[in-house]
Amino acid sequence: MFKKCCSSRSEKNYKIHHSPRPIKLSEEMDTVIKKLLWYTPNIDSYQSDKNELISNKLYDEFSFTYVMNQMGMDESRDVKWIGSKDVISNDEWRFFEENICSNCQKIIVAKYTTFSKINALLTAIRNCIAHGHFAIVEDYIIGFNRKLLTKDPEGLKKSVIKIKPKLLLAALEKLTSPMGKELLLAYAFKNVGYKVTEPKNRSRDFDLCLEKNGKKYVVEIKSYKGQTYLHPEHVMRFLKRAEEKVPDYEKILLIDTSRVTKSVRQLESKIKGFRIVDINDVKLLLGEEPVDILAKVNN
Structure with missing residues (x-):
């Protein structure tokens, strides 16, 4: 449940109106503000690059959870989402005016169906800075x-x-590094005790290889947009590559299971050592009480 402040409040007074003008910033903070204004991914800026881990709804939940964890925040406690047509109450707005607690981070932001959670946050920050309504x-x-x-x-x-x-x-x-997808997955699975491995025969064809309690897994993410779905031929291509490179590994496809056809489910039931796992469950690896989603499927 969202809390406006932590249990060890330490108040710091501030003024939202900049004085002197322009605002005086340290060299480091000046760079930070410029990055947030122009260069963070997928914001409304000519200088902004696109990144699927931030914009694609497929990765939304666990990308945002990863960012929150890296910042030392908890979404349920520190973030409040309001509907696109809702507004922040006057009480909550005034609570953060003129003084803040320097012992906790908090976010209240509108969530739009067209934005991922990270996009909504980055856009809100960019707008705060662009409109000068920040300190x-x-x-x-x-x-x-x-x-x-x-x-x-x-x-x-x-x-x-x-x-x-x-x-x-x-x-x-x-998250936006060339190895961002692998880094994100590795971080999530390490959280529940998996070791990321690099088998001798491994090619770059796979997103991740894991090991835990003597069991080995090869993991691949499938992302589909629009009216596209996972079909048996897609599965067979993955299985063929995996058998050639890492034959003793259990094969795992991470995908939005709403994109899985009935024929693929029938194929899955017939193939030993192969499973389809809902990518939306990856966020469970990073929860307050982490869940091993591969063990969960086995039960």
């Missing part, structure tokens, strides 16, 4: 975002962000 308090940024309307000069209260931005950028840098 720097020690290593925190505190920012507010209103959706301005001609009918309402006050605007609609859509987000309050109080985070340590350097931690966010460090997490994003890992």
Whole structure:
């Protein structure tokens, strides 16, 4: 359940109006603000690069959980999502004005169906900075975002962000690296005791190889958009490659199971050492009480 503050509140006063103007920032924080304004992935900026781990709904839940973990945050406790048509209450808005606690990070942000969770967060931060409605308090940024309307000069209260931005950028840098997908999966499975292995015969054809309690697994992610689905021929190509490279490994396909056809399910039931696991369950690896989703399937 979302909590506006932690149990060890340490108040720091601040003023949202910048003085002097322009705002004085350390060299490090100046770089941080520029990155958040122009260079973070998938925001409305010409300089922003696209990244599927941040934009694709397939990775949404466990990418966001990974970022929260890297920042030392917990989504259920530190993040409050409001609907796209909802607004932040005056009480919650005022709670973060003029002073903040420097012992916890908090996020209240509107969630849109067209955005992933990370996109919603990065866009909200970018808007806070672009509209100048932010302040720097020690290593925190505190920012507010209103959706301005001609009918309402006050605007609609859509987000309050109080985070340590350097931690966010460090997490994003890992996630958007060339090995981001493998890093994300490895981090999640290591959380429940798996060892990431590099077998001698392994090719780069697979996203991950794992080992735990003497059992070995080769894992591949399948991502489909629009009206595309996983068909038996796709499965057989994966199984053929895996048999050639890592024949003694259990084969795991991670996929949104709504994309799996009935014929693939029938094929799965006939092939020993092969399983399809719902990619939406990967977030369970990073939960407050982590669940081993591969062991879970075996039970």
